[in-house]
Amino acid sequence: MSIVVFAESSDNQFKKSTFEAISYAKEIGQLIGKDVIAVNISGISNGAELGKYGASKVVNCNNTDGFTADATSDLFASICKELGASVVVLSNTYVGKSVSPRVAVALNASMASNVISVPDLSNGFAVKRGVFSGKAFAIVNLNRDIKVLAITPNSFEINSNGSDCPTESINANASPSKISIKAVNKVTGKIPLTEAELVVSAGRGMKGPENWVMIEELATLIGAATACSKPVSDMGWRPHSEHVGQTGITIKPNLYIAIGISGAIQHLAGVSSSKTIVAINKDPEAPFFKSADYGIVGDAFEVLPQLIQALKN
Amino acid sequence: MKILVCISVVQDTTTKITFTDNDTQFNKAGVQFIVNPYDELAVTRALEIAEANNGTVTIVHVGEADSEPSIRKALSMGANEAIRINANPIDAQFVAEEIAKIATGYDLILTGRESIDYNGGAVCGLLGAMLNIPSINVVTKIDYDGGLFTFDRDIDGGRETVSCAGPVIASAQKDLCEPRIPNMRGIMAARTKPLQIIEASVSNQAVSYLSYTLPAAKSGVKLIDPSNAAELINILKNEVKVI
Ligand SMILES: Cc1cc2nc3c(=O)[nH]c(=O)nc-3n(C[C@H](O)[C@H](O)[C@H](O)COP(=O)(O)OP(=O)(O)OC[C@H]3O[C@@H](n4cnc5c(N)ncnc54)[C@H](O)[C@@H]3O)c2cc1C
Ligand SMILES: Nc1ncnc2c1ncn2[C@@H]1O[C@H](COP(=O)(O)O)[C@@H](O)[C@H]1O
Numbered sequence: 430m431s432i433v434v435f436a437e438s439s440d441n442q443f444k445k446s447t448f449e450a451i452s453y454a455k456e457i458g459q460l461i462g463k464d465v466i467a468v469n470i471s472g473i474s475n476g477a478e479l480g481k482y483g484a485s486k487v488v489n490c491n492n493t494d495g496f497t498a499d500a501t502s503d504l505f506a507s508i509c510k511e512l513g514a515s516v517v518v519l520s521n522t523y524v525g526k527s528v529s530p531r532v533a534v535a536l537n538a539s540m541a542s543n544v545i546s547v548p549d550l551s552n553g554f555a556v557k558r559g560v561f562s563g564k565a566f567a568i569v570n571l572n573r574d575i576k577v578l579a580i581t582p583n584s585f586e587i588n589s590n591g592s593d594c595p596t597e598s599i600n601a602n603a604s605p606s607k608i609s610i611k612a613v614n615k616v617t618g619k620i621p622l623t624e625a626e627l628v629v630s631a632g633r634g635m636k637g638p639e640n641w642v643m644i645e646e647l648a649t650l651i652g653a654a655t656a657c658s659k660p661v662s663d664m665g666w667r668p669h670s671e672h673v674g675q676t677g678i679t680i681k682p683n684l685y686i687a688i689g690i691s692g693a694i695q696h697l698a699g700v701s702s703s704k705t706i707v708a709i710n711k712d713p714e715a716p717f718f719k720s721a722d723y724g725i726v727g728d729a730f731e732v733l734p735q736l737i738q739a740l741k742n
Numbered sequence: 743m744k745i746l747v748c749i750s751v752v753q754d755t756t757t758k759i760t761f762t763d764n765d766t767q768f769n770k771a772g773v774q775f776i777v778n779p780y781d782e783l784a785v786t787r788a789l790e791i792a793e794a795n796n797g798t799v800t801i802v803h804v805g806e807a808d809s810e811p812s813i814r815k816a817l818s819m820g821a822n823e824a825i826r827i828n829a830n831p832i833d834a835q836f837v838a839e840e841i842a843k844i845a846t847g848y849d850l851i852l853t854g855r856e857s858i859d860y861n862g863g864a865v866c867g868l869l870g871a872m873l874n875i876p877s878i879n880v881v882t883k884i885d886y887d888g889g890l891f892t893f894d895r896d897i898d899g900g901r902e903t904v905s906c907a908g909p910v911i912a913s914a915q916k917d918l919c920e921p922r923i924p925n926m927r928g929i930m931a932a933r934t935k936p937l938q939i940i941e942a943s944v945s946n947q948a949v950s951y952l953s954y955t956l957p958a959a960k961s962g963v964k965l966i967d968p969s970n971a972a973e974l975i976n977i978l979k980n981e982v983k984v985i
Contacts, residue, residue, distance in 0.1 A: 439898060497904075498867060499876045521863075523898045527879045530867030533835070539948040540835065542862050555952060562858050564759040568952045569833075607876045608906045611892070615900035623898070627985065651985045669882075669917050670896060675755050675858055676779050676916060684984045695755045701957060705982050707974065708963070718963045723977065727968025739972035 431466045432458050433514040435505060436479060436487070437524050438471040445587070446520035446624055448482045452588040453580055454518045455483025456547050463515065468508050470501065480594025482587065487596040488512070496524060500606035502531030508601050509536060514575065521579040522623060529579040539571035542579040543679075562675040562698035582624045583681045622671065625654035628682045630673060630700070632658035634689020634710065634729055638666035643733045644688065650740040656680065656700075658690045674699035689729045692717025709733075743797030743886070745788045746848040748841055748865060749781040749816055750831065750857040751809040761954045768859075768954070777812045780854025782819075782921040784914035788852050789820045789922065791886050798822045800848070804831040804840050804942070818924035818932035829942030833949040834860065838868035840942050845873055849908035850891065855880050855915045866913035875909045882917040 432454045436447045447467075454465045467484040469476040476487035490508060494500060505528060509517055517532060519525040521542050533540035539554075545566070546557035553570045559581060560567045571578075622628065629648040635641065641655075648655045655671060662672040673680055675698040685703035689710060690696060697720055700706070708721035711728045718724045725732055753759075754774040762769045777785075788799045801816045801824040803809060813824045827840045845851060851873075856863035863879075870877025882901070883894035892905045893912055924932070966973050978985045 497876070498870065498879065502867075502871065523880065523896060526863050527867055527877070530834075530838075530864040531871040531877065533864075533948075534868055534871035540864065541949060542834075542864055557955075560860050560954070561753075561759045562861060564957075565761075566955045566957070567860075568954070570950045570952055571948070572946075572950060573948055607910075608878065608904050611903040611905055613897070613900065613902045615897070619899055621898045670901075672916065679861070684978065684982070694758075698755075705978075705984055706960075707978075718965075720960055721963045722960060722982075723966060723974060724963040725966050725968050725971055725974060727971065732968055732971045735971035736975060739975040 430513050430515045431464050432516045432518065433509050433512055434465060434467045434484065435517070435519040435525065435528060436467040436469045436471070436476060437520060437522060438469070438473050441473060443473065443476070443479065444520070444522070444624065446522055446582040447479070448587045448589070449582065449585045450518050450520050450580060451479055451482035451484050453547065453585045454516070455588065457516055458483070460547070460550060466512055468505060470504060475596060477593040477596050481589045481591045483591055484594050486594055489596055489598050490601055491598070494606065495610050497606035497608040497610065498527040498531060499608060500603050502528045502535065504601055504603035506532045506535035507603060508599060511599070511601070517575070517577045519577070519579045521581050525579050529577050533577040536575045536577065537573065538575035538577045539573040540577035540579070541569055541571060544578045544580045545584045559679070559702065563679050563700070563702050564698050581681055583626060583683070620654040622654045622656055622673070622678055622680060625680070626682050627651055627653035627684045628656050628680060628703070629653045629686045629688070630656035630658070630690065631661065631688040632690030633660050641667065643737065646737055647733060647740070650737065653684070658696055687717055687721070688733070690717060691715050692720060743792060743795040743850070744848045745792050745797055745799045746845055746851045747781070747784050747788045747799060747801055747816070747821070748851070748853045749785065749801055749803050749812065750778045750854070750859070751775050751803065751805055751812040752778045752857055752859040755779070755858065759956070765953050765955065775809065775812060777815055778854050778857050780856065780914050780916070783916070783918045784852035784854055785816050785819050785821060786922040787884055787914065787919045788850070790919065791850070791884065795886060800825065802827065802841055802844060804829055804837045806830060810937070813937060814932045815924065817935045817937070818928040819922045820928060823936040823938070825938045825940060827940050827942050832947070832951060834862035834864040835868060835948040836944055838865050838872060839944045842869055842872040844940065845869060851909070851911040853911065853913045855913045866911055870911045873909070873911070875911060876906050878904060878906065878910065878912040880915040881912045882915050884912060884918065
């Protein structure tokens with residue numbers, strides 16, 4: 430019996446969310462007295478570094494077919510079975526969201542997504558998960574023997590005091606995918622919004638897409654990802670992948686800076702779990718100030734150059 | 743072409759969330775219920791594809807009688823018929839297990855990317871696995887050329903184009919289309935369209951909801967003088983230590 434982690438990678442590197450998932454699994458491992466096995470089906474040649482985060486073994490499976498929900502999930506589920514997984518941990522990324530439900534079905538498991546707590550074992554297996562688009566949390570119990578947990582990125586500390594661990598290769602067979610990948614358009618070198626620790630976001634108060642030069646400059650200076658409100662992506666000022674909120678992406682960065690965004694309830698739904706929130710708005714009555722930790726009541730076109738200058742100094 | 747669209751019925755997006763019964767139940771008092779926004783997109787695109795390919799659209803919803811106005815809305819948009827599986831839709835796995843029992847024989851099944859109440863984002867993948875068909879998450883484009891479906895889907899940091907023969911299930915993401923607004927004729931027609939009610943039968947519930955909590959309230963905003971905005975950088979660096 431073991432705790433199995435889906436070690437996701439991108440551009441031939443493990444994702445930060447993978448380190449979080451392994452650190453998280455290690456905590457569960459200590460609670461239930463089981464080892465953490467990381468499964469690397471991405472083609473990264475040697476996953477030994479995952480030992481640092483708490484894996485006691487890495488199982489490498491060379492999968493050159495690319496990611497498809499059906500084949501990748503089948504492959505991963507068959508490895509989970511072989512390893513006798515009782516708890517399976519993934520990140521709630523796009524990939525994790527595609528894989529976790531299918532793996533749960535294959536293993537006849539209980540699953541929870543958006544998980545933000547270590548399980549409470551005092552009366553079953555209960556975890557806290559985000560619901561109502563960030564407006565609330567639910568405590569849910571996973572009733573079946575095997576549990577699949579998809580954890581929210583940025584919710585758990587990375588613990589890296591371990592050391593490299595042994596690796597082994599596995600030859601697992603999965604039926605080929607019925608899906609064929611025609612084209613992949615990826616912006617490389619950009620931080621995916623759902624995993625970003627720092628986010629600079631702007632709204633209709635920026636007046637037009639040309640003014641995002643300042644937003645991007647600020648974001649680059651602090652190493653943040655950029656986001657926007659719904660009307661901004663609806664008008665095509667920004668790509669819709671940047672739209673956060675109830676009908677956009679839900680994020681949980683350590684810092685969220687909202688510039689020229691009013692703070693409508695649907696917007697807040699997607700960002701209010703951010704650890705520190707800064708609102709910059711010229712209207713002192715803007716609702717965002719009620720949900721912010723720090724605020725500047727002022728014109729973005731005057732405030733932003735000051736911030737940029739201060740960072741450059 | 744037979745298309746099935748799964749719709750969930752959720753609180754209006756302006757709802758202030760509260761709980762009752764010792765924080766074990768969502769407080770529905772005074773709450774307006776709507777078709778989940780992503781599911782409206784799924785219904786609309788399903789109708790467009792069905793219309794172009796001489797097909798039909800069936801709506802399925804797991805819920806209680808009070809969600810019928812939302813089912814009628816989907817019918818008034820143009821769907822042909824609806825099935826309501828009578829149960830309190832507690833959890834994504836329960837919902838998917840119920841839907842799986844009626845979901846065979848369709849070329850295309852659509853869901854929303856996620857429901858804005860329980861946010862599982864799970865039903866598409868769960869159903870796909872239960873029916874043993876491919877699932878394609880968060881699609882912003884669906885085309886059908888008479889043989890293959892082609893999808894654009896969001897991936898971490900970008901977008902991907904994939905193709906696949908039916909039967910296939912996909913989850914609708916913003917940008918897929920503009921939601922169709924029912925017209926008077928559609929609303930009249932919806933009143934007499936078939937709505938079949940089936941009793942739920944799944945008993946081995948995978949997940950139970952025990953209780954709810956609200957996020958801790960913010961302690962109050964600290965304002966910084968706009969003429970000295972640089973102070974913000976200082977605070978973020980040295981007090982919050984986040985940059
Ligand atoms: C079903 C539904 C779902 C929705 N989902 C979402 C969602 O997911 N995400 C989302 O964001 N919205 C969502 N909305 C929309 C939401 O209700 C708001 O309309 C939207 O968030 C407003 O965007 P905004 O703050 O950019 O624009 P506005 O409300 O127009 O606010 C602009 C702000 O900029 C300020 N401003 C103007 N000029 C300046 C300046 N020079 N300097 C500084 N500040 C300035 C103004 O004071 C104002 O507060 C949804 C709405 C509905 C009905
Ligand atoms: N009670 C339900 N009845 C029918 N379909 C549902 C129900 N709940 C969720 N769905 C579908 O599954 C999608 C994703 O829901 P979820 O996995 O709960 O986030 C929704 O957008 C709907 O298409």
